[in-house]
Amino acid sequence: MNSIDFTPLYRSSVGFDRLASLLDSALRNDHTSSTYPPYNIEVIDDNRYTISLAVAGFSREDLDIKMEQGILTIKGKNAEDKTERKYLYQGIASRSFERRFNLADHVEVTGAELNNGLLTINLVREIPEAMKPKTIAINASENVLEHKTSKEKVA
Known part of the structure; x- marks a missing residue:
């Protein structure tokens, strides 16, 4: 499964790196939980x-x-x-x-x-x-x- 590219989010916001990793982790683990x-x-x-x-x-x-x-x-x-x-x-x-x-x-x-x-x-x-x-x-x-x-x- 491909991950989502959060680069546009990083260009215009500061401090949301945790949110991006949470979303990426949730999408990756959703099928296996x-x-x-x-x-x-x-x-x-x-x-x-x-x-x-x-x-x-x-x-x-x-x-x-x-x-x-x-x-x-x-x-x-x-x-x-x-x-x-x-x-x-x-x-x-x-x-x-x-x-x-x-x-x-x-x-x-x-x-x-x-x-x-x-x-x-x-x-x-x-x-x-x-x-x-x-x-x-x-x-x-x-x-x-x-x-x-x-x-x-x-x-």
Whole structure:
């Protein structure tokens, strides 16, 4: 599979190299990624999201959630059942898994809960004050102020 050429993006923007590599990686890995466990990503509002994973058969002790360098990793290691079972049909998967999610800058995990076989992870985007839009005042130079003052005295 060919990669996408992001050269036009680099010509007119600065600091988006991570975005380009994420897109390239997503396109490359899309066909090979596992669909287990099934999950939903939900937008709650402009700055809040949830990721829900169907983890039937996993307990809290079997699950591990970590966030490092913008990557949220959820691992499930199902305790081995030493009881020998004979299934006519086994449709409930019980294998271990690792699922990764790339998070945008300033997106943080605020909590996680396991309820009725559904692991829900709450996320929020908190943009630091320094990065929020602000209005910059335009100050007059000293020459303009002196000129204005001398005109006011004449009048």
